[in-house]
Amino acid sequence: METTSNSISFADGLYARVTDFYNYESGLLDGGRHEDWLNCLAENATYTMPVRMTLGRDVGNEIANSMGDERSGYYDDTKQTLARRLSILAQNTAWGEVPASRTRRFITNLRLFRVDDTHVKSVTNLLFTSMREAEIAPEIIICERHDTLICDDTTILVTERRIYCDNGAIPARALSIPI
Amino acid sequence: MNDATTREQHSGYAGENAEAALVDLERCEVKLTLMSDPAVYQAELRRIFGREWNFVCHVSEIPAAGDYVTRFIGNDPVVVARQSDGTIRTFANRCAHKGAMICRDDRGRAARFTCPYHGFTYSRDGEFLAMPQKSELYGHVDKTEYNLSTARTEVLYGLVFANWDHAARSLFDSFGAYNTILKLTFDRDIKGMEVIGPPQRWVVKANWKMVSEQFSGDGYHATSTHASMLDAKTRDKATKGVDVSANGSGARCIDLAGAWGHETGKGDSLEAQLHARPPAGMTSEMVDQFIATATREELFVLVNYPPSVGNMFPNCSWMRSALPDVATGEVVTYTDIKLARPLSETETEIWAWGLIERSATPDHNAKALSVRTIMFGPAGTVERDDVDMWQRIQVAVNGAFGRGAVAKYRALWAPEEPLLPDLKTWRGYSGENTSWHFFVRWREAMLQCRQGGA
Numbered sequence: 182m183e184t185t186s187n188s189i190s191f192a193d194g195l196y197a198r199v200t201d202f203y204n205y206e207s208g209l210l211d212g213g214r215h216e217d218w219l220n221c222l223a224e225n226a227t228y229t230m231p232v233r234m235t236l237g238r239d240v241g242n243e244i245a246n247s248m249g250d251e252r253s254g255y256y257d258d259t260k261q262t263l264a265r266r267l268s269i270l271a272q273n274t275a276w277g278e279v280p281a282s283r284t285r286r287f288i289t290n291l292r293l294f295r296v297d298d299t300h301v302k303s304v305t306n307l308l309f310t311s312m313r314e315a316e317i318a319p320e321i322i323i324c325e326r327h328d329t330l331i332c333d334d335t336t337i338l339v340t341e342r343r344i345y346c347d348n349g350a351i352p353a354r355a356l357s358i359p360i
Numbered sequence: 361m362n363d364a365t366t367r368e369q370h371s372g373y374a375g376e377n378a379e380a381a382l383v384d385l386e387r388c389e390v391k392l393t394l395m396s397d398p399a400v401y402q403a404e405l406r407r408i409f410g411r412e413w414n415f416v417c418h419v420s421e422i423p424a425a426g427d428y429v430t431r432f433i434g435n436d437p438v439v440v441a442r443q444s445d446g447t448i449r450t451f452a453n454r455c456a457h458k459g460a461m462i463c464r465d466d467r468g469r470a471a472r473f474t475c476p477y478h479g480f481t482y483s484r485d486g487e488f489l490a491m492p493q494k495s496e497l498y499g500h501v502d503k504t505e506y507n508l509s510t511a512r513t514e515v516l517y518g519l520v521f522a523n524w525d526h527a528a529r530s531l532f533d534s535f536g537a538y539n540t541i542l543k544l545t546f547d548r549d550i551k552g553m554e555v556i557g558p559p560q561r562w563v564v565k566a567n568w569k570m571v572s573e574q575f576s577g578d579g580y581h582a583t584s585t586h587a588s589m590l591d592a593k594t595r596d597k598a599t600k601g602v603d604v605s606a607n608g609s610g611a612r613c614i615d616l617a618g619a620w621g622h623e624t625g626k627g628d629s630l631e632a633q634l635h636a637r638p639p640a641g642m643t644s645e646m647v648d649q650f651i652a653t654a655t656r657e658e659l660f661v662l663v664n665y666p667p668s669v670g671n672m673f674p675n676c677s678w679m680r681s682a683l684p685d686v687a688t689g690e691v692v693t694y695t696d697i698k699l700a701r702p703l704s705e706t707e708t709e710i711w712a713w714g715l716i717e718r719s720a721t722p723d724h725n726a727k728a729l730s731v732r733t734i735m736f737g738p739a740g741t742v743e744r745d746d747v748d749m750w751q752r753i754q755v756a757v758n759g760a761f762g763r764g765a766v767a768k769y770r771a772l773w774a775p776e777e778p779l780l781p782d783l784k785t786w787r788g789y790s791g792e793n794t795s796w797h798f799f800v801r802w803r804e805a806m807l808q809c810r811q812g813g814a
Contacts, residue, residue, distance in 0.1 A: 230739075232558050237465045253557030253714060257733040265686055266734065269741045274587035277744030350709055351562040353747050356739035 409434025579790025608801020
């Protein structure tokens with residue numbers, strides 16, 4: 182659980198390192214460097230994105246309570262299944278990305294929490310935009326991302342990513358590539 | 361039985377109209393303006409979504425009394441609620457007072473529904489209960505005037521359908537010979553199927569009919585559209601099979617008999633064959649239970665030509681695939697229902713439910729879910745290519761000349777030996793037969809004008 186006692190502040194060196202990592206990682210995805218991006222994930226990494234529901238206030242307003250069943254979602258992946266998705270995408274016949282989407286990930290509001298000696302939890306806001314051809318308006322996904330990161334002196338890797346989107350309905354193309 | 365005659369007698373046919381004329385029965389062509397014309401969309405809302413059986417939910421979404429989900433029929437919001445006696449009711453999510461939408465939650469459990477505007481209250485079956493200050497303001501009021509409009513609700517194979525037209529033929533009759541196809545897809549397990557969580561929802565910039573027409577029977581597209589997914593061997597298998605159609609609902613069945621080189625006859629060898637080569641996900645207990653209640657026809661179709669993909673007219677498609685799990689290669693069965701909700705003439709919101717069989721092993725079901733999530737849905741490696749095609753069509757048919765363009769259905773031939781009585785059947789490479797029959801049925805539905813041209 183995230184509390185002020187285990188939070189890592191902006192002034193901490195680790196906060197700066199994680200910020201650098203997120204800037205680097207999102208740059209890889211925006212730049213279509215999918216192989217390099219997979220190297221940002223630990224071998225046993227999981228990547229999940231549940232369905233956003235609209236539920237009554239008495240059911241609970243927290244993010245987790247207005248998400249779908251744990252077993253289902255838009256993504257329910259491991260590093261291996263993500264690699265498979267991206268290898269299919271790399272082909273010229275992956276029509277969903279022909280022509281390619283121009284994506285941009287804006288990652289902000291980083292909150293960082295110490296879990297143990299090697300793990301931290303992060304919560305960030307992600308604004309994801311996707312434009313194609315000469316469309317007037319981008320497709321947009323707005324979400325809160327909950328990551329578990331494993332950090333040593335030289336490396337940061339994502340071991341768990343859970344994406345809680347605000348979107349009750351997803352725009353057509355937005356999830357073609359992991360956001 | 362001539363379906364067209366039955367429907368004409370049933371609802372007072374008025375004659376050819378502009379919308380129905382967009383489908384040319386002689387030339388087997390469809391004017392593509394029907395994919396972008398707002399007048400066609402408005403007419404569909406009344407003549408199709410207002411009078412056909414519309415899929416609203418799966419029974420497992422509302423298991424207990426008081427459970428409800430909020431859904432749409434066409435573009436009208438409805439509440440679908442489980443009653444105390446176990447039945448399911450569908451009523452307008454619209455207050456009888458001034459028309460406010462009553463409930464905005466996706467799902468919940470409630471004994472009653474209260475409109476927040478003036479506090480009018482309704483029971484869980486849409487019956488009016490009370491308004492505040494009734495005696496001071498309204499005196500005696502005829503309560504029946506305030507009951508919420510109810511759509512007729514019928515359930516088959518775990519699927520819940522609603523129809524605003526209380527004079528329409530039954531759900532079973534409207535499916536006709538297609539019933540067996542649905543039973544073999546959704547009703548194999550004595551314990552029933554269960555949805556895996558709430559539906560995925562995504563919005564595509566394309567007319568709903570592109571989705572429904574494709575799922576009615578376009579196997580032809582698999583080779584090219586899904587080239588990134590399929591190797592040459594799989595492509596060949598994907599485009600050949602047994603295509604069927606009844607009353608505008610279409611399906612493609614896998615030609616297992618062809619793959620094995622022989623058809624298993626209707627004698628006792630059907631049971632043995634089902635035990636020897638059970639469909640993916642079917643345990644031997646499930647096979648025993650299925651055999652105990654199935655007709656010989658049902659056994660014959662499941663063993664030789666299992667249904668794999670189709671569309672229930674008008675806009676509820678489904679898939680029952682046997683696909684290899686990515687990690688282990690084990691073949692699992694993944695079942696999916698997809699509703700193409702018509703937002704406008706150029707936009708559709710697709711809702712997709714994943715389903716598992718309760719009697720299948722948890723391990724199988726987990727793998728099936730994994731397959732589903734990777735291949736289908738808005739992030740799906742298969743589905744995103746289909747979405748791209750539909751959106752391509754919309755861009756091209758929106759133009760002034762595009763509206764006058766015509767889709768020509770030429771890969772057509774006469775139906776062959778029927779797989780089941782009254783089920784039109786075509787074998788071999790997937791032609792355009794069942795997709796064409798989607799439009800034949802669409803035209804029939806659009807012909808049925810009521811007084812006042814509704």
